Amino acid sequence: MHELSLMDDVVAAVARELRGARVHVVRLVVGLRSGASPRALRSCFEVCAGGTPLEGAALDIVETDGDELWLEEVEVS
Amino acid sequence: MCTSRGSGGEDGHVLVRGDRDDRGGAPAPREGLGWVREVRTVRLERELLASNNRVSARTRRLLADIGVTMVNLIGAPGAGKTSLLEATVPRLRAAGVSFAVLQGDQTTDLDAKRIGRAGVRTLQVNTGAGCHLDAAMVADGLSTLAPEPGSVVFVENVGNLVCPALYDLGELARVVVMSVTEGEDKPLKYAQAFRAADLFVLTKTDLLPYVEFDEAACVSNARRVNARLPVLPLSVTRADGLDEWCAWVERTARRP
Numbered sequence: 001m002h003e004l005s006l007m008d009d010v011v012a013a014v015a016r017e018l019r020g021a022r023v024h025v026v027r028l029v030v031g032l033r034s035g036a037s038p039r040a041l042r043s044c045f046e047v048c049a050g051g052t053p054l055e056g057a058a059l060d061i062v063e064t065d066g067d068e069l070w071l072e073e074v075e076v077s
Numbered sequence: 078m079c080t081s082r083g084s085g086g087e088d089g090h091v092l093v094r095g096d097r098d099d100r101g102g103a104p105a106p107r108e109g110l111g112w113v114r115e116v117r118t119v120r121l122e123r124e125l126l127a128s129n130n131r132v133s134a135r136t137r138r139l140l141a142d143i144g145v146t147m148v149n150l151i152g153a154p155g156a157g158k159t160s161l162l163e164a165t166v167p168r169l170r171a172a173g174v175s176f177a178v179l180q181g182d183q184t185t186d187l188d189a190k191r192i193g194r195a196g197v198r199t200l201q202v203n204t205g206a207g208c209h210l211d212a213a214m215v216a217d218g219l220s221t222l223a224p225e226p227g228s229v230v231f232v233e234n235v236g237n238l239v240c241p242a243l244y245d246l247g248e249l250a251r252v253v254v255m256s257v258t259e260g261e262d263k264p265l266k267y268a269q270a271f272r273a274a275d276l277f278v279l280t281k282t283d284l285l286p287y288v289e290f291d292e293a294a295c296v297s298n299a300r301r302v303n304a305r306l307p308v309l310p311l312s313v314t315r316a317d318g319l320d321e322w323c324a325w326v327e328r329t330a331r332r333p
Contacts, residue, residue, distance in 0.1 A: 024116055
């Protein structure tokens with residue numbers, strides 16, 4: 001389950017960069033050839049986001065045919 | 078559940094992608110959020126593996142400074158990674174190459190003991206539930222192992238062709254190890270592992286008479302994902318190809 005450690009990194013990075021903001025959406029770009037599974041990433045997100053400023057945020061994964069594994073943007077207020 | 082993303086072939090064949098989700102696109106707006114404060118979008122545009130890759134880049138610099146060559150061996154359980162290293166020990170020693178082994182396994186130190194019996198400095202890193210070694214584990218392991226300047230460090234990754242392929246450890250070269258019993262389509266099924274490799278070692282060639290394995294097709298499949306991937310067939314049992322393997326290691330190793 002490398003998706004769990006990937007998602008841990010995402011949550012930590014967003015919480016660090018956007019301290020104090022309310023995070024509504026986290027958007028990733030995940031390619032078919034990236035070696036990471038969107039489904040597994042989704043199931044890890046809730047676990048990793050729990051108890052952080054990202055708790056309750058939605059995870060949006062843009063799926064491509066490439067090898068991207070990318071934290072694209074976040075929607076915050 | 079995922080069949081809407083499946084593609085129906087003319088022969089009625091339906092491809093169902095178990096790792097994809099139907100809930101593509103932006104999630105529905107949720108009530109109570111964003112009404113009071115304006116929602117803005119912040120572009121972050123960074124790799125998901127950024128934190129791992131910072132550590133691996135540092136490891137690569139540190140090893141280069143002391144002339145240490147780290148080789149990352151990736152392969153499925155039973156591919157023959159440990160046996161290959163065991164057979165490598167006396168040959169590299171005879172060639173005057175100093176080396177150490179960092180063993181990654183979920184649990185146990187059986188592999189480290191196997192290699193250690195051959196008289197090589199070995200450190201076992203247990204990943205617990207983790208399915209791969211990451212750059213931080215290897216950096217910690219290296220500080221304990223303290224490889225001598227000019228030496229070679231082999232990292233035997235956790236037996237797995239999926240997750241280890243994503244994690245740069247700071248190695249100078251990556252070797253994918255696969256045996257002839259695994260099937261010639263493996264390079265296509267586990268493309269990431271083959272795409273990121275600098276050498277493909279095909280093991281257990283002594284078993285070729287007993288298995289249905291099309292070596293040419295396997296090589297062709299590997300080159301479809303990594304066009305210039307060198308392939309080195311070998312048999313530890315018959316000591317075939319081991320000289321070529323050791324020659325590759327010596328060529329790859331930095332001269333102090």
